[in-house]
Amino acid sequence: MANRPLSGVRVLDMSTILAAPLASSLLGEFGAEVIKIEHPVMGDPARHYPPLEDGESAAWAMLGRGKRSVTIDLHHDEAAELVGRLVAAVDIVVTNFRPATLRRFRVDFDDLRAYRPDLVMVQVSAFGRTGPYADRPGFARVAEAFAGLTYRTGVPEWPPVFAGYPVADGVTGIYAAFAAMLALRQRDLTGQAQLADIPLYEPLLRMMEDFIVEYGATGENRERQGNQNPHISPNDLYRTRDGRWLALPASTEQMWRRLVKVMDAADLAVHDSMTARLEHRDEIEARVAAFVAAHDLEPLMSLLADAGVAAGPVNSAADICADPHVRARGSVVEVRDDRTGRTRLMQAPAGRFSGFDATIGHAAPALGADTADVLRDLAGLAEPEIHDLRHRGVV
Structure with missing residues (x-):
């Protein structure tokens, strides 16, 4: 061509x-x-x-x-x-x-x-x-x-x-x-x-934009945190009722408000800044994990997508090859x-x-x-x- x-x-x-x-x-x-x-x-x-x-x-x-x-x-x-x-x-x-x-x-x-x-x-x-x-x-x-x-x-x-x-x-x-x-x-x-x-x-x-600047500002090394993000909560991999895994990072205030609404968890809205959510990370992560665990993956994905919440399944190669979006785009x-x-x-x-x-x-x-x-x-x-x-x- x-x-x-x-x-x-x-x-x-x-x-x-x-x-x-x-x-x-x-x-x-x-x-x-x-x-x-x-x-x-x-x-x-x-x-x-x-x-x-x-x-x-x-x-x-x-x-x-x-x-x-x-x-x-x-x-x-x-x-x-x-x-x-x-x-x-x-x-x-x-x-x-x-x-x-x-x-x-x-x-x-x-x-x-x-x-x-x-x-x-x-x-x-x-x-x-x-x-x-x-x-x-x-x-x-x-x-x-x-x-x-x-x-x-x-x-x-x-x-x-x-x-x-x-x-x-x-x-x-x-x-x-x-x-x-x-x-x-x-x-x-x-x-x-x-x-x-x-x-x-x-x-x-x-690529790791926070790595050196954070050390320069605090003098401390960022240590391993598993799937958690040092700057964002909730942000983890959560297991669904049918044994699948879901990535759900509420990276913005808007995303957090949407998630609280779809979870029907108005009491969590009090954590209205990322700083506050990081301070209460354990409580928030546990509540999100319990919410995800009460749903099967596909219905939950539909629920979150309809609510405008960014989330996605943890896909294997087989999952990717069968996914309708991947197939539609020819990925x-x-x-x-x-x-x-x-x-x-x-x-x-x-x-x-x-x-x-x-x-x-x-x-x-x-x-x-x-x-x-x-x-x-x-x-x-x-x-x-x-x-x-x-x-x-x-x-």
């Missing part, structure tokens, strides 16, 4: 696993052509994450969709020049190698600018390119712990716990895609190459892989836009499926040269 906002933008995805590949996937969903470099033998490690079907990860259908796969062994002496020839034909390089690794492979920012003087490069790494930890390895869980998210996740009586999904990968992937757009805009305004240095931990730290879609004949459920691109559509594109490619075409069309190699590189294990 030529009218998508990133049509004509070409991205070289020189990354593995989750955060940086998510960034390139997001760019691809809105029109960019994404070329993924993978190791000729193993490919992206995410190809091998269980559950496996016919030796390939089911999750790879989501992680690799819409991309072209080119195999290059970056450890090989000839790889840097080969990457450079591809860089000359792209707008953005996305990578998540550590700074020292990029230098060792001779594919760092300064190396690649020799091939594309106005290159945009987005580098995701655990701790960024600067500072004493720049070359430390790290994954999402390391970043979550370092940024303080893990410290405040869990209940007070127990050790800290991870969130149910590696949040740092998702948040940083989205932030890296945003950074790519900023850098591309700046490149187009100035004509100069742009480097976006995005550590895994910094977007998380930025989950079926994608057919012509290569395997298999149809998979997966998340659709997020958001709907008035002037353009996002698209998933083609199914996830087989390892190296596009190597010959890309090296011929973008790097200018002839078939005998590509055959020779394959024979010597470079691609």
Whole structure:
């Protein structure tokens, strides 16, 4: 679709696993052509994450969709020049190698600018390119712990716990895609190459807006509070009569007044400020819990929705796939892989836009499926040269 906002933008995805590949996937969903470099033998490690079907990860259908796969062994002496020839034909390089690794492979920012003087490069790494930890390895869980998210996740009586999904990968992937757009805009305004240095931990730290300012104001660390919110009450997960769970955060005065009315609990209206409700949190949370426990989930959801109270069920994957709203919006879609004949459920691109559509594109490619075409069309190699590189294990 030529009218998508990133049509004509070409991205070289020189990354593995989750955060940086998510960034390139997001760019691809809105029109960019994404070329993924993978190791000729193993490919992206995410190809091998269980559950496996016919030796390939089911999750790879989501992680690799819409991309072209080119195999290059970056450890090989000839790889840097080969990457450079591809860089000359792209707008953005996305990578998540550590700074020292990029230098060792001779594919760092300064190396690649020799091939594309106005290159945009987005580098995701655990701790960024600067500072004493720049070359430390790290994954999402390391970043979550370092940024303080893990410290405040869990209940007070127990050790800290991870969130149910590696949040740092998702948040940083989205932030890296945003950074790519900023850098591309700046490149187009100035004509100069742009480097976006995005550590895994910094977007998380930025996201927790109350964390540092509260410490600065009080000198105290915010400790674990389970499902409770330090600034809002009522705010918890409450169990319904039929054994489901409901998220119910009364985050504003208006929402609190609506909840009091639907609960028929006029005596609670005396707690007419958030400060007052926090002071009487135990009483309020117990009353809300008893109210929710007296209802089955679906009738209660209808009651709350009619009253204008924000609330929602705690959904499993099965719940999400069966939900009529999810189905109506197309938030989950079926994608057919012509290569395997298999149809998979997966998340659709997020958001709907008035002037353009996002698209998933083609199914996830087989390892190296596009190597010959890309090296011929973008790097200018002839078939005998590509055959020779394959024979010597470079691609």
